Amino acid sequence: METLISILVGLFFSIGTYLVLSKSLIRIILGTSIISHGVNLLILTMGGLKTGGPPLLGGINTTFTDSLPQALILTAIVINFAVTALFLVLSYRTYKTVGTDDMDQLRGNKDE
Amino acid sequence: MNNLVIWPIIIPLIAGLILILFRKNILFQRLLSILAIIGIGVVSVSLMSQIKGNGIQTLQAGGWAPPYGISIVADMFSAILLLSSSIVALFCLIYSFRSIGEKREKHYFYPFYLFLITGVNGSFLTGDIFNLFVCFEVMLISSYVLISLGGTKLQLRESIKYILINVLSSSLFLVAIAYLYAMLGTLNFAHLSLRVAEAGQDGLLTTVSLLFLIVFGMKAALFLFFWLPGAYSAPPTAIAAVFAALLTKVGIYALFRTFTLVFYHKPEVTHFIIGILGALTMLLGAIGAIAYWDIKKILTYNVIVGVGFIIAGLASQTPNGIMGSLYYLIHDILIKALIFLLGGAIIVITGTSKLKEISGLIRNHPYLGWMFFIAALSLAGIPPLSGFLGKVFITRGTFEAGYYWLGGIGLLTSLMVLFSIMKIFMNVFWGETALSKEMEKGTTKGLMFPIGCLTALTITLGLGAEGIHEYVQIAADGLVNPSLYIEAVMAGAK
Numbered sequence: 001m002e003t004l005i006s007i008l009v010g011l012f013f014s015i016g017t018y019l020v021l022s023k024s025l026i027r028i029i030l031g032t033s034i035i036s037h038g039v040n041l042l043i044l045t046m047g048g049l050k051t052g053g054p055p056l057l058g059g060i061n062t063t064f065t066d067s068l069p070q071a072l073i074l075t076a077i078v079i080n081f082a083v084t085a086l087f088l089v090l091s092y093r094t095y096k097t098v099g100t101d102d103m104d105q106l107r108g109n110k111d112e
Numbered sequence: 113m114n115n116l117v118i119w120p121i122i123i124p125l126i127a128g129l130i131l132i133l134f135r136k137n138i139l140f141q142r143l144l145s146i147l148a149i150i151g152i153g154v155v156s157v158s159l160m161s162q163i164k165g166n167g168i169q170t171l172q173a174g175g176w177a178p179p180y181g182i183s184i185v186a187d188m189f190s191a192i193l194l195l196s197s198s199i200v201a202l203f204c205l206i207y208s209f210r211s212i213g214e215k216r217e218k219h220y221f222y223p224f225y226l227f228l229i230t231g232v233n234g235s236f237l238t239g240d241i242f243n244l245f246v247c248f249e250v251m252l253i254s255s256y257v258l259i260s261l262g263g264t265k266l267q268l269r270e271s272i273k274y275i276l277i278n279v280l281s282s283s284l285f286l287v288a289i290a291y292l293y294a295m296l297g298t299l300n301f302a303h304l305s306l307r308v309a310e311a312g313q314d315g316l317l318t319t320v321s322l323l324f325l326i327v328f329g330m331k332a333a334l335f336l337f338f339w340l341p342g343a344y345s346a347p348p349t350a351i352a353a354v355f356a357a358l359l360t361k362v363g364i365y366a367l368f369r370t371f372t373l374v375f376y377h378k379p380e381v382t383h384f385i386i387g388i389l390g391a392l393t394m395l396l397g398a399i400g401a402i403a404y405w406d407i408k409k410i411l412t413y414n415v416i417v418g419v420g421f422i423i424a425g426l427a428s429q430t431p432n433g434i435m436g437s438l439y440y441l442i443h444d445i446l447i448k449a450l451i452f453l454l455g456g457a458i459i460v461i462t463g464t465s466k467l468k469e470i471s472g473l474i475r476n477h478p479y480l481g482w483m484f485f486i487a488a489l490s491l492a493g494i495p496p497l498s499g500f501l502g503k504v505f506i507t508r509g510t511f512e513a514g515y516y517w518l519g520g521i522g523l524l525t526s527l528m529v530l531f532s533i534m535k536i537f538m539n540v541f542w543g544e545t546a547l548s549k550e551m552e553k554g555t556t557k558g559l560m561f562p563i564g565c566l567t568a569l570t571i572t573l574g575l576g577a578e579g580i581h582e583y584v585q586i587a588a589d590g591l592v593n594p595s596l597y598i599e600a601v602m603a604g605a606k
Contacts, residue, residue, distance in 0.1 A: 025272070046294035079282075083253060083282075087275050090271060093263065098269065
């Protein structure tokens, strides 16, 4: 199971990298989102995918899955959510002010 | 257990939260933020005296025994960085009163400034690698906002690049943490160090350590500095000065922490690569610094040279090299803020940052000119000033470790730095006075006080290096012997 998920994570990373290297700003933001999905899956996988009950006490289970990676992911998701929201708003603002979303035209050597 | 350890994180956090409520009351905002930063300074001084007397101070958050909870650890290294960063933060704040403008002040400038300090202090104090990630994010998100606050075209354009780079490096940081957790099963620095020492640092762990090197190298502008010159020349001067003084230093701190505490077993691989990266950083940064005719660009490339120099001390892995890095780190935090503030004052007066359009400022601004001269000499490491001692110890350390090329490049780049900064001095202050008093674009009223204080500090630090030697010695001992750190943290386990 770990192998399969690892291949999937690799796929996420390659797609994300490809998108980040493209010209349009929105594709870059999508790329960073996909990479962070890959990261979250990777943390889950690296904690081990051994079978066990959900980490809730009081159930019938005697073995549990590792709860630490889940806490880490939860933190990482929230942080990434905030950063992506900021990034999207900022790119919208940039589009309104500068008038382009083409990264080549955001170099800005002309007006300085 | 010592509750004082967490104060440097809590004070700016609470002050920032309160300030959100008083958006329109600028006087109160200024007052509270100054008080908060002075409070951090006082706390870090008392932490330093406690660490000197009783060894490393720790706090187990929530009373959970290590490694199960989050440890907050203040060793002398962190305490020194806390003190010097709070001093610089104070003077940049005073500088911003006059220069930042009412519009920015009303749009939550001070809360974000304090949250930035929260993240920086948290990174210095945490004893847990995932908590370090969170503190990095606190710092970075505040810096995203500060860099784009105001919303000029230049700021928007550069902040997009800055955010993109940092989002990617944060993702890589998480990847590295995931690998580390899979191999060692813990996140606490002291416990990580123990486990690495028990299991031995095999090829896989070395690979992970190199991944950390890439991540922190990106934050600290070690070789991967392509994002820095653009990003640091976009925001207003006070913000750029804080960034130059503190943000890269947090990356350097993380590099020191990981490579002296956890991954110190294979120096022939990791520290050798760090040395090569340091040498390249110094060379490329110095080339950039002498290539440009723009004040902001020259100053930002000087930030990069400083990073390479500090890292050279880490690469040597000798007590002398580490001690030199500490001296240079303290000096670098002060001097980078100082030269950015000086550059900002010149731009305020002339309205341009292009060297070829400015000349002869010394006639109307003698104090500014001579302070710039002192700062330039200090930056290059001329003996009575603060940059000298660090350079001597770092060079000695690299020679002792047998890295003659590294020490040599360090000395060579010092010359290039001196040339680049003297280029500013001679072009701006000497020559025909083209700008009469009436034609000036702005006034330096209120800007001279923080600049003067920082200049006085760099002279004092140079002449009175003996006074801080004891503290630097303790910090260097702590970095050379990781067992001190581990014992202090793990003592809470019993």
